[in-house]
Amino acid sequence: MDKIIKKKRFNKKTILSIVGAVVLVGLVGYGYSLSLNKVYKADAEKLTISQVTFGDFEDVVLLNASVVPLTSVIVSSPEGGTVAEIFTENGASVVKGTPLLRIANPNALSSYTSSETSITEQINQLRKLRLDLEQNQRVMGQDMMEIEDKLRTASRKYKIDSALFKKNVITREEFNTSNQDYEYYQGRRGILRQAIKQENQGRIMQLKQIDISIGRMNESLETIRQNIENMTIKAPVAGRLSSYDPVIGKSYSPNEMLGKIDVLQGYKLQASVDEYYVNRVKEGQTASVEFNGNTYKLLVRKVIPEVTAGQFQVELVFDGKSPEDLRRGLSMQVKLTLSDNSKSLLIAQGQFFQSTGGTWVFVLKDGKATKRNVKIGRKNHKYYEVLEGLQKGEDVITSSYDQFNQYDIVEVSK
Template sequence: MDKIIEKKRFSTKKILMLTGGLLLAVLMGYGYKLSLNKVYKADADKLTISKVKYGDFEDVVLLNASVVPLTSVIVSSPEGGTVAEIFTENGASVVKGTPLLRIANPNALSNYTSSETSIIEQINQLRKVRLDLEQNQRVMAQDMMVIENTLRTAGRKYKIDSALFLNKVITREEFNTSSQDYEYNKGRKAILKQAVKQENQSRTMQLQQIDVSVTRMNESLETIRKNIENMTIKAPVSGRLSSYDPVIGKSYTANEMLGKIDVMQGYKLQAGVDEYYINRVKEGQSANCEFNGKTYRLTVRKVIPEVTAGQFQVELVFEGKSPDELRRGLSLQVKLTLSDNSKSLLLAQGQFFQSTGGSWVFVLKDGKAQKRNVKIGRKNYLYYEIMEGLQKDEEVITSSYDQFNQYDIVEVSK
């Protein structure tokens, strides 16, 4: 009897065909991948190539600082108006109280004058009330004197008539008349005395209120007169006038800056810092600068965190006396220390950072530079601190990548 032989699912021929097809697909995929690698050819003379170093990372930043006075006082007008007269020029040395210019404001002046007249009238009215109160006090005092005199007379007559009546020299009617007169004047005195007491209490309160009102009105009057006087702007302190450029007829609003007075008691430095360092610059940090061949130590006194045009401002003061030769407007290069030195891999700064943001670089080997991801930490005025991705002595293109940042390989020819 014949035996049925099962047909194999994969014959040797099919296996060989599948293996060959798979190998061909892999080779084609690899070739396609190679075709995607864009190659850019560049001359070595047009590139900057830096070698990765290992050494001390100096955590400092260089600043271009301007010399400004240690203290400046703003000059402004409490009242708006137009410039009517100018008495001083920019750059002049002034002492406290020196007239600088006069502001004209007819409306404000008219209001001040009207208010002054009204207040003076109110003060005069209150003074008249005071005089009336004092006059009333004198009248009541005179009335009291009259009543006391009448009471004494009536008292003497009553005393005499009492003795005469006991001796039956006068009649009861005469005695009763004397007695009634005495009691009447006695009652009048008591009533007037109570009225005087109440009047004195009321007068005391009114006089106190009048005094307070007059004092406040005089203060308001003084303020008005001071505001009128302040239309002539005077130097608030002694020093040198700067940022001062008024023109006859120029208008200023209330409290608008007219200029500054630099108090000549020393200098400080003011510098803009890249916003990259905004979380690392703190008050109290040390810095130094060179001037006329000498090195001076400074301290960060103020950090102004508002960022403008990619920078924030810091103020630095000299530790000790500032150099005598300093003048406003001079520029000095300051080295600001952010932290202590530390050992690190170092890569020279370059324009490549603007193209990659520091996330990758072209690493050069055997004439070809390929992309490599890196991690950059801190930076100073010379180097970037390399945290990951590079080794000592490797070469990196650190010039601009603008021409080839879309390429995968850069062939460098000498």
Template sequence: MDKVVQKKRFNKKTILIIVGTIVFIGLVAYGYSLSLSKVYKAEADKITISKVQYGDFEDVVLLNASVVPLTSVIVSSSEGGTVAQIFTENGATVVAGTPLLRIANPNALSNYTSSETSITEQINQLRKLRLDLETNQRIMSQDMMDIENSLRTSTRKYKIDSALFSKKVITKEEFNTSSQDYEYYQGRKALLKQAVKQENQSRVMQLQQIEVSISRMNESLQTIRQNIENMTIKAPVSGRLSSYDPIIGKSYGANEMLGKIDVLQGYKLQAGVDEYYLNRVKEGQTAQCEFNGKTYSLTVRKVIPEIIAGQFQVELSFEGKSPDELRRGLSMQVKLTLSDNSKSLLLAQGQFFQSTGGSWVFVVKDGKASKRNVKIGRKNYLYYEVLEGLQKDEEVITSSYDQFNQYDVIEINK
């Protein structure tokens, strides 16, 4: 007889599937339980723990400053053009008036030359008009002399004829002739005198206008000639040439910077400061720097509040003479004092601040770290000032919280 073979209820494949499912459910349950308790396990060597201290809080900020001259004068060309000739090199020490380079601009030069010719012609015409006025004055003066001479002659004859006519020596007709001549020259003199007076008034006004016009035209000529001369760029002041790299044939626009001249009267420091300190940095605050083993005192002379790339600029001047060995472009570290030292709780700076903004921290106790709200005040290059939430000698995780900032408790494995 055939024997009935009973089919197995679970085969190997089914058992594996069941086991895998159970393991998966267990892992999910474990993860869920961890999420409920919000516990994160961290290795001790991968985090930084700092102890809260009590001591002097130095209200200072470290700045990376650059050495710049006290005074720099920009070299530029009032007329655009291309570089035709170079007379000196970057870094050279120059005196005021030293030729630096020559700019070529044929169109501008042609316009200047044409304007110069036109103005010169106008000046010549005005000078000719002035000569004509002076000539006319001489002619009228000559006419007046002639009339006065004729009047004197006619007056003398009239007096003589009057005496002779009264004695019946000459006829009435002869007397009338001399009388008419006398009256005629008197009238001519009166008319010419009035004409001379009016002419003199007009001539004075015209000569004044001519002189003003000629003066203005001469100023225009001087400006044109100066512009032509300015195509040869000269050092405006004495000093050291910097930021100067012209190339033959390179084009520059009008008033475009060609270089700088650093006036050799000392140096100052210029530094970028994090915008966090914008309301705390003031003119007159003191700072210190070290150079060649010596400490130098500085004062904030200018604060430029414009924020660029998260920073604003300050200028600091040396108290007294700046070091002789300084050169433009040198970098120096400056310690800027914002206020006097004060006793405070101190917490070392760390990347935790980027995660929490200083509103809370993980406080370590018995191998575990838990969240605690805190209040952070000022900061310097080493510490944060703790205002609330922490006590002296408590330990805090100060490294980055990016991996576990959503957890409530950190278990630290050593």
């Protein structure tokens, strides 16, 4: 009889295939797990690690401010032209009216001279018209005097002849002649009176118009002469000349700044502030500055909210006594208070914020740092205020994440 041979369930080849498949699945699973939790190995000496603390959050910002005068007046040339003469130097102390420089502008000068001549001629013509009107008034006055005199003579003769005619001493023809002369001069006097009245009314109006015209022309002449005089630029106020660097032959446009005069009545501070604070800096906020070992109080007087290159400008004035040795251009560090201190969780400032925008951090525990979502509030020159996501005593990597921000875990080795 034939012997039945039982077939083995697993031969060597099958077992090797199964083992290989298991290993492959394990490797794939391990690789997948690595893809889900990418690990970055970092040297502790190349990281900055800060501990979360609880304490007073000082809501302040440090500003680098420059000292400038409280008031500066711009010096400019109304006409423009080229520099012909220079009378003073930058940094000089000047009083109001001190000549600074002379601008040459031949075209403008020629135009002014021509206009001045034309206006002068017109004024002379109007003055001649005034004299003619006055002369005419005198002539008519003389005519009236003559007629009045002749009327008186004719009136006397008429009265005498009337009496003589009643007594038949003179003829009717002689009487009629006297009567006609009397009536004639009466009529002429009436006509002349009416003419003088009308002439006076017209003359008064003409003289008034002449006076107005001459007044306006004189104002124009004064303006022209002032413009000619303005070619010599003078100090508009007393103070110290700054930003002033004219050169003989240099051209300036009309109203272009030639320099500034700093009015020596005190100083203020100008500072640039990061746009992060644009909605938090207000007029009236307090600040402080240290100078020569003393602390001085300041107030925000003006906020210029236009943001340029990521910053906006503020002006601060001293609240009370100011330092004695201030000079334009000095740099000072100002501590601007935004609000009162408050108790908060604090984390030191660092480059991590630029990497994450403050939305998450790497929290370190037992040599391994993992990502955690957080909520950051205010910041000052030292700390960020932590609103959510961290607890007191936890360690956080606060240096830059640029090298490993795509990783899930950072293994920190000492």
